[in-house]
Amino acid sequence: MLLLVDCSSCRTPLQLPAGATRIRCSVCRAFTLIAPDPPPHSHAPASHLPFPSSSSVIPTPTSFINPPSAPSPFNHAPPGPPPPVHGPKRAVIVGVSYKNTKAELKGCINDAQCMKFMLMKRFQFPESCILMLTEEEADPSRLPTKNNITMAMHWLVQGCKPGDSLVFHFSGHGNNQEDYNSDEIDGFDETLLPMDYATSGVIVDDEINATIVRPLPYGVKLHAIVDACHSGTVLDLPYLCRMDRLGQYDWEDHRPPSGMWKGTSGGEVFSFTGCDDDQTSADTPQLSGGAWTGAMTYAFIQAIERGHGTTYGSLMNAMRSTIHEIFDKNKGRELVEVEDGDLLTTLLGLLILGAAPPDEEVNQASQKTQEPQLSATEEFAVYGKAFSL
Incomplete structure (x- = not known):
């Protein structure tokens, strides 16, 4: 054992x-x-x-899988709003490309590099407080294996205190599997696939929730940005924001029928994901004008770069607008040309400008258009709550 x-x-x-x-x-x-x-x-x-x-x-x-019951959500936090995020900033960034396998992705390393650059330049995250896990790392302990990702998630929340701002970013494959402990409304657990998933297995949403969500104390804020297929509820948070094409929204209750608490111990968690639980996320060169990126990661960074990251609602609308531009609803996943498409000249552009045009076709699959999702530990007014990392 x-x-x-x-x-x-x-x-x-x-x-x-x-x-x-x-x-x-x-x-x-x-x-x-x-x-x-x-x-x-x-x-x-x-x-x-x-x-x-x-x-x-x-x-x-x-x-890991069945942690002790968390405190009641009704008596674990002191009264009043949590303090503003002004303390230490810490991030775990995971990019898995599954090199030399049939599951290989082309944009995940770019996603990881762009996310690190944005956190440092736009949100003043110290480089020493950003833990990068990609296949390009020379140190074996920085490869995105299941064990290394699990330990990185523990490191992310270890010793956190009021005022801390934490970020978890994952770009890679996601999947779902049958739910065996009856805590999912749709009967399926969501999973993330590390580089060694074929031998070590996947990382299940129950484990992610128990590791980086439930331990968070009052005053700590965590943002997860997960660019993967079937990732809508991959953090198992209690509430999912259902938003339509007009920007109108309702909060959907995802608390388990069993009554198990999947929130925090007082902290706040917000999860931006690439698509709904029954959708897949695109790995595409169409947005950047040449280099491969995850559509959701690109749209997230672009929205912030263009000044749309003032509130959670404005950020979500901008992300969805960018992704809708490249998806023809009548052709499923087929990518279409973007008129007047431009490459960012500050964040993404600095990293991938000058990439050669792609010489491979984008994999197409008939399905619903990719729709980025927002979930959280509490319901809130998405157009009234300021976004900050």
Whole structure:
């Protein structure tokens, strides 16, 4: 059985293989030494052991997938609005291209690089506080494997406090699977696919919620930007904003029928996703004029760059408008030409300007037009609430 032990340096939970005597943290790279359990007849007190005993480690499977019940949502937060986001900023950015496989994507690395650039230049995120996981990283601990992504999510929320602003961005494949614990209205769990999903499995929305949503204390704000197929409710948040083409909206209640609380311990979470749970997201060169990007990531950054990120409602409308420009509703997923299309000259343009025109056709599949989604831990007026990272 895999066990969890806290890193001796940064306290990130690490998955400890059976029999291991030391493990290296993929976040801070420090080694944690594990002492064997004392012999059965030893009377030495635990405090005399030179390193943490493996007997004190918590089993992994149930702690990630079925965590203890969260506090009641009606008594966990002090009165009044949370303090403004002015404290430390921290981000995890994941771009998975599935290189040299049949599932290869072409825009995810660009998505990750553009998101990092935007967070640093537009929202003053320190580079030292941005953890990048892509296949282009030289350090094996920075590859977007299931284990590395899981540990990065733990690092993101570790020790967060009021005033902190956190960002989780994922660009890659998403999927869905049958829900076995009856906490989904539609009967399906949403999943993210790490680069080693074929051998290590997928990351299920239940695990994502338990890791980066439910632990958040009062005053902490988390924004997730997930550019993947079937990603509409991938954070399992209680409320989904249903918005039509005219910008009118209603909040849809996604709280589990079982009554399980899928919100936070007082913090705020907002999730922007590439499409609804039954849709797929495009990986396309049509928006940039040459380089491949995820349609949703491009539309998100473009909306902010053009000054449409004042409120959550204005940001969503701008994103949807950009994506509707390239999708012909009568032809499913077929991409069409954009009149007067221009490449951003400040954010995306600095990274992908000058890319060669694509020499491959975009994969087409008959389906509904991709519709970016917004979900949150609480209902709110989307045109009245200011957006900030």
